[in-house]
Amino acid sequence: xxxxxxxxxxxxxxxxxxxxxxxxxxxxxxxxxxxxxxxxxxxxxxxxxxxxxxxxxxxxxxxxxxxxxxxxxxxxxxxxxxxxxxxxxxxxxxxxxxxxxxxxxxxxxxxxxxxxxxxxxxxxxxxxxxxxxxxxxxxxxxxxxxxxxxxxxxxxxxxxxxxxxxxxxxxxxxxxxxxxxxxxxxxxxxxxxxxxxxxxxxxxxxxxxxxxxxxxxxxxxxxxxxxxxxxxxxxxxxxxxxxxxxxxxxxxxxxxxxxxxxxxxxxxxxxxxxxxxxxxxxxxxxxxxxxxxxxxxxxxxxxxxxxxxxxxxxxxxxxxxxxxxxxxxxxxxxxxxxxxxxxxxxxxxxxxxxxxxxxxxxxxxxxxxxxxxxxxxxxxxxxxxxxxxxxxxxxxxxxxxxxxxxxxxxxxxxxxxxxxxxxxxxxxxxxxxxxxxxxxxxxxxxxxxxxxxxxxxxxxxxxxxxxxxxxxxxxxxxxxxxxxxxxxxxxxxxxxxxxxxxxxxxxxxxxxxxxxxxxxxxxxxxxxxxxxxxxxxxxxxxxxxxxxxxxxxxxxxxxxxxxxxxxxxxxxxxxxxxxxxxxxxxxxxxxxxxxxxxxxxxxxxxxxxxxxxxxxxxxxxxxxxxxxxxxxxxxxxxxxxxxxxxxxxxxxxxxxxxxxxxxxxxxxxxxxxxxxxxxxxxxxxxxxxxxxxxxxxxxxxxxxxxxxxxxxxxxxxxxxxxxxxxxxxxxxxxxxxxxxxxxxxxxxxxxxxxxxxxxxxxxxxxxxxxxxxxxxxxxxxxxxxxxxxxxxxxxxxxxxxxxxxxxxxxxxxxxxx
Numbered sequence: 088x089x090x091x092x093x094x095x096x097x098x099x100x101x102x103x104x105x106x107x108x109x110x111x112x113x114x115x116x117x118x119x120x121x122x123x124x125x126x127x128x129x130x131x132x133x134x135x136x137x138x139x140x141x142x143x144x145x146x147x148x149x150x151x152x153x154x155x156x157x158x159x160x161x162x163x164x165x166x167x168x169x170x171x172x173x174x175x176x177x178x179x180x181x182x183x184x185x186x187x188x189x190x191x192x193x194x195x196x197x198x199x200x201x202x203x204x205x206x207x208x209x210x211x212x213x214x215x216x217x218x219x220x221x222x223x224x225x226x227x228x229x230x231x232x233x234x235x236x237x238x239x240x241x242x243x244x245x246x247x248x249x250x251x252x253x254x255x256x257x258x259x260x261x262x263x264x265x266x267x268x269x270x271x272x273x274x275x276x277x278x279x280x281x282x283x284x285x286x287x288x289x290x291x292x293x294x295x296x297x298x299x300x301x302x303x304x305x306x307x308x309x310x311x312x313x314x315x316x317x318x319x320x321x322x323x324x325x326x327x328x329x330x331x332x333x334x335x336x337x338x339x340x341x342x343x344x345x346x347x348x349x350x351x352x353x354x355x356x357x358x359x360x361x362x363x364x365x366x367x368x369x370x371x372x373x374x375x376x377x378x379x380x381x382x383x384x385x386x387x388x389x390x391x392x393x394x395x396x397x398x399x400x401x402x403x404x405x406x407x408x409x410x411x412x413x414x415x416x417x418x419x420x421x422x423x424x425x426x427x428x429x430x431x432x433x434x435x436x437x438x439x440x441x442x443x444x445x446x447x448x449x450x451x452x453x454x455x456x457x458x459x460x461x462x463x464x465x466x467x468x469x470x471x472x473x474x475x476x477x478x479x480x481x482x483x484x485x486x487x488x489x490x491x492x493x494x495x496x497x498x499x500x501x502x503x504x505x506x507x508x509x510x511x512x513x514x515x516x517x518x519x520x521x522x523x524x525x526x527x528x529x530x531x532x533x534x535x536x537x538x539x540x541x542x543x544x545x546x547x548x549x550x551x552x553x554x555x556x557x558x559x560x561x562x563x564x565x566x567x568x569x570x571x572x573x574x575x576x577x578x579x580x581x582x583x584x585x586x587x588x589x590x591x592x593x594x595x596x597x598x599x600x601x602x603x604x605x606x607x608x609x610x611x612x613x614x615x616x617x618x619x620x621x622x623x624x625x626x627x628x629x630x631x632x633x634x635x636x637x638x639x640x641x642x643x644x645x646x647x648x649x650x651x652x653x654x655x656x657x658x659x660x661x662x663x664x665x666x667x668x669x670x671x672x673x674x675x676x677x678x679x680x681x682x683x684x685x686x687x688x689x690x691x692x693x694x695x696x697x698x699x700x701x702x703x704x705x706x707x708x709x710x711x712x713x714x715x716x717x718x719x720x721x722x723x724x725x726x727x728x729x730x731x732x733x734x735x736x737x738x739x740x741x742x743x744x745x746x747x748x749x750x751x752x753x754x755x756x757x758x759x760x761x762x763x764x765x766x767x768x769x770x771x772x773x774x775x776x777x778x779x780x781x782x783x784x785x786x787x788x789x790x791x792x793x794x795x796x797x798x799x800x801x802x803x804x805x806x807x808x809x810x811x812x813x814x815x816x817x818x819x820x821x822x823x824x825x826x827x828x829x830x831x832x833x834x835x836x837x838x839x840x841x842x843x844x845x846x847x848x849x850x851x852x853x854x855x856x857x858x859x860x861x862x863x864x865x866x867x868x869x870x871x872x873x874x875x876x877x878x879x880x881x882x883x884x885x886x887x888x889x890x891x892x893x894x895x896x897x898x899x900x901x902x903x904x
Contacts, residue, residue: 105826111157112613115612123592124141134677136667164190224586234276278586281504290650316420317400336447337447343437345411428464518584630652724778725817733792741789754833758835818830857877859877
């Protein structure tokens, strides 16, 4: 029997007609399992580089179905956002048309790959029945003062002509088009994610089944730090510069202060500066430097002196106030006390501008005599040149100096975060409209819930201009005030697509519900998601935002779980010629060609077999061909079985026992590899080894048909999650009427896993005299006789007769004389 595409088509049609993964969310009689793959941006067709996570998710869902779980595995489309809009502009087609066309193509691709979902739960974020509830979540946040509008310095992409969140800027460039980012001040909408900073950090402890790397990335992004906020009085002025530091033990080494260019104090400080024009030129220069680039250690650090001095409150010394490009308003207070001897950035700046460098921490772990004269030491140690605090270690000094500052009202202990509020405004067309209107009498007014959704108009010129395309849609803009009924204007910015994806996993439970965003009882039963699967590139953006919205909904009493995803698996990338697959690089592998020539199961098997799924893997055509050969080799067993002669029953022989032993060992190993760590490549390798042993056993002439059939049947049960098409076909040939996925996952018979032989020690007079191998089926008398027959034991005993022989199971024989 050969594997053909007709087998794929037959069983794909069967699964669709039977609704293999159609689930009743009201069912409580079986254990639930919510398996969710991150839904895609439908901005283009999929290639094999995209396939890995969908195939992994499908394999897990099929495995859990065979284990008797009520499996929920839905799919939808992250349909709003820049990717789809940019492609639509490029191809001169409306974003909705482009998006829906791609959805149709991708949906067909997924089906051709043998990936099955409960399509009755399909959601599309650009449809009003979905974004109505995205807008509803915005209003709930607004009610709690967690959605607000303010003027802020933002990351502006001159090509996409829109604002980007800090997380969407990579090394100073737009993550979408790689254009250099500019800094701009605009009135923007934000979600106050910082209000949940502590909960987002603390609750990482609940995520026992998340990769450590992802939790570390989130912890670092939140960036909680405990320190002291210090007041530095400005000389001859009522002004004070507030600086946050985690190293108050270095305060005596602070020799200058550096401000961010947009610190509110700058305007007042430079008002009468002799070099005001120079300062203004410098500020204009820094404005053009992307925020994320200024964070890089190797970035060229520059500054300008304001002409003003501050007073170090601890030693009363005058220290100059500078404006520096490596200081950011977004972190701390936008002002730092600079300790060049104990911070490499400050050291680099101080050397450049000839500023004092004072050592205040002695590194006791090294002989300071052997250190360079101006070595930067950033660790903790013992205080020197620090007045009454000399001789204290850093930990004690931090406490004592903070207490001193609080007593003397020159500083206070506080907690700071790197996390900044979530910028959600986008000056683009293809997004959910923000449900706010502006009234000349009432000001900023939220749309009433009864009037949701605020519909995105169809007839709009959506080419990017730097202003939202909705600003030109008169019928959209002009409305009435929900409060007073007078004429008003709608907000024309749209929401970041990450808002859409921050709650979609809840909507799958009740996707057609029109009175509420989700059914509370059903959501609380099915969530949190048991297994979430997607790329590690979402470790900060999507996962952080989803956790935030989940915690907000929890605070409203709408859900009873604090985290949305119990277990997270992040798959590695598939590369070709050492690089990420990309049309521009010409290294994309088309799945359509593979499926047409080799079948969907060949592609599935190879993608799962090519390496540990959490690691990057290089696509090799030779590996694909090897998997195709294996599939045909395993299918040939069905032909051999059909022609096999019937044999009489009887005791199993050594060949059959060895094969059954191998089968049950394989069942155990494959099951273990499917649980949690998803070592699909190892599981498939085990099955291949079993198939090899089947052939060897069959060629021996000692394998009877009933045992042969039993082992072949189990091979296809084990292969079913990986190669579902051929497994269904084999299941039918073997005489089963129902789908193989209605059958139970094979159980291990432990008796076949027991060791038949073990080595035990022979003890005489508390010493080991010999080791012998015994069969576990032997009686105690036979084991004792075997021990006494040992040449070494005979020699030691001589003519002496043992008083007693004690056998300790599987460990030793103790001969007492």
